[in-house]
Amino acid sequence: MPDKPQPERRRFIQSLTAGATIMTLGGIAYMAAGCSADEQAGAELRPDGRRRLPPGQRTLVPRPDNAAVADNAPLEPPPKPKLLRTDETTKAETRLPPNQYEIKALRPMGGIAGDPSRGALRLKVHGEVEQPLNLSFDNLLDDYTRIEQTCDVHCVTRWSLLGGIWQGVRVSELAQRARITKRARYVIFQSEAGYTANIEIDEALKPNVLVAWDINGAPLGGDHGAPLRSLVPDRYFWKSAKWLTGIHFVENDVRGYWESRGYHNHADPWKEQRYSSQEG
Ligand SMILES: Nc1nc2c(c(=O)[nH]1)N[C@H]1C(S)=C(S)[C@@H](COP(=O)(O)O)O[C@H]1N2
Numbered sequence: 001m002p003d004k005p006q007p008e009r010r011r012f013i014q015s016l017t018a019g020a021t022i023m024t025l026g027g028i029a030y031m032a033a034g035c036s037a038d039e040q041a042g043a044e045l046r047p048d049g050r051r052r053l054p055p056g057q058r059t060l061v062p063r064p065d066n067a068a069v070a071d072n073a074p075l076e077p078p079p080k081p082k083l084l085r086t087d088e089t090t091k092a093e094t095r096l097p098p099n100q101y102e103i104k105a106l107r108p109m110g111g112i113a114g115d116p117s118r119g120a121l122r123l124k125v126h127g128e129v130e131q132p133l134n135l136s137f138d139n140l141l142d143d144y145t146r147i148e149q150t151c152d153v154h155c156v157t158r159w160s161l162l163g164g165i166w167q168g169v170r171v172s173e174l175a176q177r178a179r180i181t182k183r184a185r186y187v188i189f190q191s192e193a194g195y196t197a198n199i200e201i202d203e204a205l206k207p208n209v210l211v212a213w214d215i216n217g218a219p220l221g222g223d224h225g226a227p228l229r230s231l232v233p234d235r236y237f238w239k240s241a242k243w244l245t246g247i248h249f250v251e252n253d254v255r256g257y258w259e260s261r262g263y264h265n266h267a268d269p270w271k272e273q274r275y276s277s278q279e280g
Pocket residue numbers: 106107108109110111112155156191192195223224225237238239240241242243
């Protein structure tokens with residue numbers, strides 16, 4: 001973090017000493033002149049925090065008690081950004097991966113729903129972590145940087161929803177807070193009724209991979225995974241697990257629900273990796 005610019009520090013010190021002069025008329029001349037001289041020479045402080053008398057000076061207005069401290073106090077870290085807007089749409093010439101077409105609103109694709117209420121949510125972050133987490137919806141809202149992300153999603157049934165604005169928090173921040181171990185090489189998203197989806201750790205830690213609760217300014221509907229789903233824009237959309245209840249960091253890969261039913265383990269829509277029969 002850069003140091004506070006000097007002019008700002010000087011103004012700060014001057015405002016402190018200005019306060020002192022009001023109460024102690026005798027010190028006005030010294031404080032007004034002495035302060036900037038000290039600044040240029042580098043303030044010389046006695047152990048009790050008072051300034052040394054310059055030669056020939058017999059009295060000195062004590063600096064306010066907190067002034068010496070404030071002068072040397074470590075600078076506060078900048079406030080954590082609570083909302084970060086990002087555009088994660090592809091910069092490629094086309095927004096549509098091969099053999100996809102655009103639709104204008106998310107299409108409900110089914111699955112076994114969980115309780116949609118935010119109050120009921122518990123999200124477990126567990127497995128290869130030093131600090132397992134068990135988070136409420138409010139924990140996500142209060143303790144994590146909220147991401148508002150524009151991105152495209154691509155369903156293997158060939159529709160794509162372009163430019164949706166999703167809101168959530170990054171899986172990478174969850175991983176960081178849970179302190180994943182070196183052994184964590186895959187992530188299994190776990191949902192209601194045993195639905196799972198697996199991705200590699202490098203994919204999961206990309207900044208565009210979220211757990212999301214809003215799309216286009218409205219909470220996810222009950223058929224779209226409310227209250228929380230994963231969002232993995234660079235994989236076919238089945239990897240974005242609705243009604244999410246767990247993020248499991250694991251050492252060895254475990255194929256998820258669709259990955260064990262004929263669908264591609266890697267599922268990159270730009271390489272059109274739809275079916276497991278294409279795996280090399
Ligand atoms: N829990 C759960 N998540 C799921 C599914 C599911 O059946 N259960 N289906 C997946 C599939 S195949 C797709 S295409 C998307 C569809 O999301 P949508 O219904 O919000 O469009 O969710 C994915 N996430």
